[in-house]
Amino acid sequence: MKVYTSxxxxxxxxxxxAFELRLAxxxxxxxxxxxxxxxxxxxxxxxxxxxxxPEDPELAILVRQVPGGWGSxxxxxxxxxGTLRFTGPHxxxxxxxxxxxxxxxxxxxxxxxxxxMARSGxxxxxxxxxARDPEDLYYRDILVAGADGFVGCISGAGxxxxxxxxxxxxxxxxxxxxxxxxxxxYLCGRExxxxxxxxxxxxxxxxxxxxxxxxx
Amino acid sequence: xxxxxxxxxxxxxxxxxxxxxSKADLRVSxxxxxxxxxxxxxxxxxxLGRESARTAEGVRRVxxxxxxxxxxxxxxxxxxxxxxxxxxxxxxxAWMEAEIDRMExxxxxxxxxxxxxxHPAAAWAHLxxxxxxxxxxxxxxxxxxxxxxEAETTLTRAIVYLNRLSDYLFVLARDLNRLAGLEDEPxxxxxx
Numbered sequence: 001m002k003v004y005t006s007x008x009x010x011x012x013x014x015x016x017x018a019f020e021l022r023l024a025x026x027x028x029x030x031x032x033x034x035x036x037x038x039x040x041x042x043x044x045x046x047x048x049x050x051x052x053x054p055e056d057p058e059l060a061i062l063v064r065q066v067p068g069g070w071g072s073x074x075x076x077x078x079x080x081x082g083t084l085r086f087t088g089p090h091x092x093x094x095x096x097x098x099x100x101x102x103x104x105x106x107x108x109x110x111x112x113x114x115x116x117m118a119r120s121g122x123x124x125x126x127x128x129x130x131a132r133d134p135e136d137l138y139y140r141d142i143l144v145a146g147a148d149g150f151v152g153c154i155s156g157a158g159x160x161x162x163x164x165x166x167x168x169x170x171x172x173x174x175x176x177x178x179x180x181x182x183x184x185x186y187l188c189g190r191e192x193x194x195x196x197x198x199x200x201x202x203x204x205x206x207x208x209x210x211x212x213x214x215x216x
Numbered sequence: 217x218x219x220x221x222x223x224x225x226x227x228x229x230x231x232x233x234x235x236x237x238s239k240a241d242l243r244v245s246x247x248x249x250x251x252x253x254x255x256x257x258x259x260x261x262x263x264l265g266r267e268s269a270r271t272a273e274g275v276r277r278v279x280x281x282x283x284x285x286x287x288x289x290x291x292x293x294x295x296x297x298x299x300x301x302x303x304x305x306x307x308x309x310a311w312m313e314a315e316i317d318r319m320e321x322x323x324x325x326x327x328x329x330x331x332x333x334x335h336p337a338a339a340w341a342h343l344x345x346x347x348x349x350x351x352x353x354x355x356x357x358x359x360x361x362x363x364x365x366e367a368e369t370t371l372t373r374a375i376v377y378l379n380r381l382s383d384y385l386f387v388l389a390r391d392l393n394r395l396a397g398l399e400d401e402p403x404x405x406x407x408x
Contacts, residue, residue: 096234096296184234198223202236209234212223 001087004029008082009058014138018109021075023059031089033116040085046071049112053119062112093213095122103183105170105197110189115139118146130170132156171196182207233295242358247289249351254282256347260340281308285374293367304373312384319391329403335396341389345382352378
């Protein structure tokens with residue numbers, strides 16, 4: 001598989017625990033929204049989904065800074081002018097239009113593929129973004145612009161007054177608030193969330209389809 | 217990457233095209249049997265000696281084909297995912313037929329049923345052939361249920377592939393015995 005080398009053009013903080021890294025787009029590199037890069041960091045590899053649109057002049061990735069994390073610490077130390085090597089695009093977590101209503105369900109940086117989809121012109125979706133704190137609802141403005149609904153599901157706070165926020169996990173919202181029906185569920189996040197939502201789909205939303213991207 | 221996600225713990229699984237279905241679904245049974253066949257071929261390949269490089273290459277080719285075929289079985293027709301599936305190699309059946317002709321030209325004519333067995337590699341080829349027949353039967357069962365004529369045409373090609381593959385594996389088993397210096401053991405109707 002071809003290895004690309006790209007120059008870091010910017011690093012932008014999104015919250016106290018996440019940042020966006022922008023890379024110059026190598027000539028000839030194309031991808032579809034929802035696909036990811038495989039960064040080659042010394043002897044290890046790390047996968048990051050692009051948040052940029054497929055026509056954007058630069059590539060962007062969303063990185064959660066894990067305290068003491070091997071990969072994220074190295075990426076956090078990147079400055080404009082540095083270089084990164086990667087392969088790609090990888091993955092088949094793609095938007096698939098259908099008569100059913102699309103529901104984007106994610107936790108934390110699992111929002112990344114949906115940002116790319118929104119930037120590529122996908123519209124009419126509902127987003128359930130799980131986070132511990134409202135500051136971690138990155139890219140909310142971009143997603144809201146094309147959404148029929150956006151709900152930030154905040155698990156680390158008490159009662160929330162702000163419109164568009166739900167106090168609890170994404171699974172809590174699906175159990176308590178999501179109207180009956182058949183949806184296209186797009187799930188991106190940790191295995192526990194993906195598993196719990198799939199069980200809810202099996203129990204309560206017959207005729208739905210489920211597409212998953214799990215990270216660990 | 218963790219292997220277990222526990223999402224299948226309640227007897228349901230997800231297709232490539234997103235539907236949640238029972239693990240007892242005909243389609244799941246079909247692609248599961250293709251996976252079983254591929255695994256038996258892996259054992260066959262592992263049992264081959266270094267002198268069987270051509271056979272090993274052929275088995276690897278079939279194993280790759282079976283991944284594509286499994287993906288076709290695991291995807292509902294009339295979905296965007298179905299449209300994006302990698303094509304089945306249109307030359308695959310012709311290749312198997314050529315290999316069958318090549319191997320048969322060196323084999324004595326078949327005059328009746330033979331007992332599956334002989335050299336271990338040949339015995340694995342016979343087992344693969346029997347599993348392939350089961351994959352074909354299960355494939356036929358769900359293809360007959362399809363509503364989309366276009367999808368049925370495409371998947372019928374998969375059935376043709378499996379049918380020819382079982383012939384290839386039968387002749388391969390005989391050829392592996394020949395290469396090992398073993399003769400076919402005929403079934404004697406009077407045996408008891």
